[in-house]
Amino acid sequence: MKNGFRQSMAWLHTWTGLLVGWLLLLIFMAGTASYYREEISRWMRPELPRSTVSTDAAAGRAVQFLQASAGQADTWFVTLPQPRNPAMTAFWRNPEALADPSKGRRGRFGNATLDPASGEPLQSRETRGGDFFYRLHFDLHYIPVMWARYLVGFCAMFMLVAIITGVITHKKIFKDFFTFRKDKGLRSWLDFHNVSAVMGLPYHAMITYTGIVTLMIMYLPWGVKVAYPQDEAAFYAEAFGGMSEVTTVAEGRATPMPIAQLLDNARAHWKGQDVAGFSVTHPGAANAVIDIQQRDGRRLSIDTPALRYDMVSGRLLEQTPASGAATATRGVLYGLHLARFADWGLRALFFLSGLAGCLMVASGVVLWAVKERPKHAKRGRIGFGLRLVDALNIGAVAGLPIAFAAYFWGNRLLPLGMAERASAEADVFFYAWGAALFAAFLWPRRLMWAWQLYIGAAAFALVPVVNALTTEAHLGVTLRNGDWALAGVDLSMLAFGAMLALCGRRMQAWQPALSAAEKKKRAAAAAASASGARA
Amino acid sequence: MMMLALGLSFSAFTALSFAMEKHQLELHGRQAASVTRRRLWQLAGWALLTVAFALSVVDHGWAQGPVLWLGAMTVSGMLLTFGLYPYRPRWIVPVAWALPIIGLLAALV
Numbered sequence: 001m002k003n004g005f006r007q008s009m010a011w012l013h014t015w016t017g018l019l020v021g022w023l024l025l026l027i028f029m030a031g032t033a034s035y036y037r038e039e040i041s042r043w044m045r046p047e048l049p050r051s052t053v054s055t056d057a058a059a060g061r062a063v064q065f066l067q068a069s070a071g072q073a074d075t076w077f078v079t080l081p082q083p084r085n086p087a088m089t090a091f092w093r094n095p096e097a098l099a100d101p102s103k104g105r106r107g108r109f110g111n112a113t114l115d116p117a118s119g120e121p122l123q124s125r126e127t128r129g130g131d132f133f134y135r136l137h138f139d140l141h142y143i144p145v146m147w148a149r150y151l152v153g154f155c156a157m158f159m160l161v162a163i164i165t166g167v168i169t170h171k172k173i174f175k176d177f178f179t180f181r182k183d184k185g186l187r188s189w190l191d192f193h194n195v196s197a198v199m200g201l202p203y204h205a206m207i208t209y210t211g212i213v214t215l216m217i218m219y220l221p222w223g224v225k226v227a228y229p230q231d232e233a234a235f236y237a238e239a240f241g242g243m244s245e246v247t248t249v250a251e252g253r254a255t256p257m258p259i260a261q262l263l264d265n266a267r268a269h270w271k272g273q274d275v276a277g278f279s280v281t282h283p284g285a286a287n288a289v290i291d292i293q294q295r296d297g298r299r300l301s302i303d304t305p306a307l308r309y310d311m312v313s314g315r316l317l318e319q320t321p322a323s324g325a326a327t328a329t330r331g332v333l334y335g336l337h338l339a340r341f342a343d344w345g346l347r348a349l350f351f352l353s354g355l356a357g358c359l360m361v362a363s364g365v366v367l368w369a370v371k372e373r374p375k376h377a378k379r380g381r382i383g384f385g386l387r388l389v390d391a392l393n394i395g396a397v398a399g400l401p402i403a404f405a406a407y408f409w410g411n412r413l414l415p416l417g418m419a420e421r422a423s424a425e426a427d428v429f430f431y432a433w434g435a436a437l438f439a440a441f442l443w444p445r446r447l448m449w450a451w452q453l454y455i456g457a458a459a460f461a462l463v464p465v466v467n468a469l470t471t472e473a474h475l476g477v478t479l480r481n482g483d484w485a486l487a488g489v490d491l492s493m494l495a496f497g498a499m500l501a502l503c504g505r506r507m508q509a510w511q512p513a514l515s516a517a518e519k520k521k522r523a524a525a526a527a528a529s530a531s532g533a534r535a
Numbered sequence: 536m537m538m539l540a541l542g543l544s545f546s547a548f549t550a551l552s553f554a555m556e557k558h559q560l561e562l563h564g565r566q567a568a569s570v571t572r573r574r575l576w577q578l579a580g581w582a583l584l585t586v587a588f589a590l591s592v593v594d595h596g597w598a599q600g601p602v603l604w605l606g607a608m609t610v611s612g613m614l615l616t617f618g619l620y621p622y623r624p625r626w627i628v629p630v631a632w633a634l635p636i637i638g639l640l641a642a643l644v
Contacts, residue, residue: 175555177555177612178548178551178555178558178612180616180621181621182622192617195612195613196617199608199609200609200613298595298596298598299598300598342599345538346537346602346606349603349606349609349610352610352613353606356609356613
């Protein structure tokens with residue numbers, strides 16, 4: 001700390017930020033896309049119909065379907081249609097005797113996506129949809145999940161350090177609150193980085209901190225290990241304990257109460273809050289029970305209450321216990337990170353704040369290179385470090401958008417009947433990103449920036465076109481039907497295309513600022529030629 | 536009412552930026568507002584932010600309202616600082632009037 005507190009904080013900010021910047025950008029971009037996970041999943045399954053039926057009617061269809069196709073199952077799980085996801089999913093677990101041995105551990109399970117209007121199972125292309133981005137932002141891809149989560153946690157921790165040291169380093173937070181000086185080289189990059197960080201500071205700090213909280217027991221397991229040396233399950237039961245486990249065996253048969261009536265009881269108990277889904281244990285048996293899960297309402301917490309009813313008599317058996325202060329706090333922090341509670345407007349604000357985070361990270365890594373360049377220019381050659389950072393900057397900041405757009409192309413263009421189609425879609429993402437990184441390493445120059453930004457612009461802008469050529473769920477149809485979730489995906493693609501094109505244009509048109517000496521020389525030359533003309 | 540909260544937070548940030556000498560000089564040069572005038576802009580800015588907070592809480596409740604308020608400030612601050620100040624300074628005042636009015640209409644309809 002020979003340079004004083006603020007300088008050492010600036011040093012820490014620079015290097016923590018730069019070290020994890022590129023992976024952090026991937027995490028931020030995929031995480032931001034995950035706010036529209038359901039919408040992207042819907043867009044990627046254009047075959048699914050958009051039917052609007054009441055929750056009760058849909059639940060009735062689900063029970064009919066499960067009675068017919070999974071009457072012998074131990075447990076049913078049903079997720080009812082939501083405004084953001086009109087399809088209904090059913091999932092069931094068969095008893096040991098009915099397991100399909102060819103499927104190994106998954107042999108006991110079955111699942112189906114159902115049309116809520118008819119109750120018929122729906123067929124759609126094999127895709128992970130928006131879940132790919134969601135998983136990507138903390139599980140990464142191709143590497144073991146545990147390693148990925150430690151790596152992501154490491155990045156998040158560095159990010160948190162970068163946020164705190166950044167606030168300390170920023171000398172004029174309030175004075176420069178609204179200050180962005182354009183066309184001034186390093187000054188502009190610094191302003192841009194500062195403003196994108198300061199305007200979104202509550203969001204950036206929240207999302208980074210809560211991100212670490214979501215995996216806190218994995219990152220800091222020792223407290224639990226000390227307090228519950230024998231039995232970690234006991235900790236989970238005590239801390240996050242929902243309702244007790246149903247341990248009884250199915251006995252006798254009985255006709256259950258109509259599902260609509262059970263759901264009504266739950267709604268009445270919750271004073272009108274709607275139902276998200278339910279699970280049934282021992283369906284069809286005389287001692288069948290149903291657990292009904294509340295839909296996210298005005299709370300922030302991730303932990304939604306549930307009620308358990310006797311499915312035959314309709315008697316309320318149990319409800320989720322009130323959680324302790326620590327669990328409730330974790331629930332709120334977790335809930336803030338996922339923002340499942342957000343309605344369309346709040347969701348848009350979360351998404352835009354996430355984009356501000358992407359811009360902050362991207363401008364941070366670019367800023368390092370802009371600051372470093374004059375030193376190398378003075379020495380007459382670009383050193384290894386700057387070349388490496390330049391290549392990674394181009395490959396991440398301009399290359400990642402290409403990869404994101406490519407994933408949408410893959411969803412539309414890969415053959416529908418292809419084996420392992422879902423993972424092939426993910427491969428398309430990484431092939432595109434790999435190509436961009438490879439090109440950036442070969443030739444990390446300004447024109448490469450412009451080209452990659454233009455390719456990203458074209459790739460995004462053409463997604464709605466590819467969509468129109470390959471499906472019946474394109475803008476011409478979705479706009480006319482007022483299906484804003486699907487139209488919104490296409491329209492956002494156009495907006496991203498336009499923004500990237502603008503960035504590419506600016507990158508191509510950029511001229512290096514003149515040095516003071518050069519300016520003086522040119523002014524003198526101009527003056528001389530002017531006086532020469534006069535003479 | 537969410538649109539109104541969003542519009543008001545934009546107007547609030549506009550007022551707060553008008554309270555700063557550097558932005559006055561940038562917009563009006565030598566005709567920059569006096570110290571008293573700027574003091575009034577500052578009061579107006581904070582008052583508008585308070586109203587935006589109240590509306591957010593009325594609309595989204597005590598849990599989600601503050602989240603909405605913070606998000607509205609982030610987005611309107613970015614629009615003002617990255618969009619209007621550097622590229623369309625003449626639009627600042629009209630937009631600061633138009634957004635709350637549109638928000639009010641959206642809340643009434």
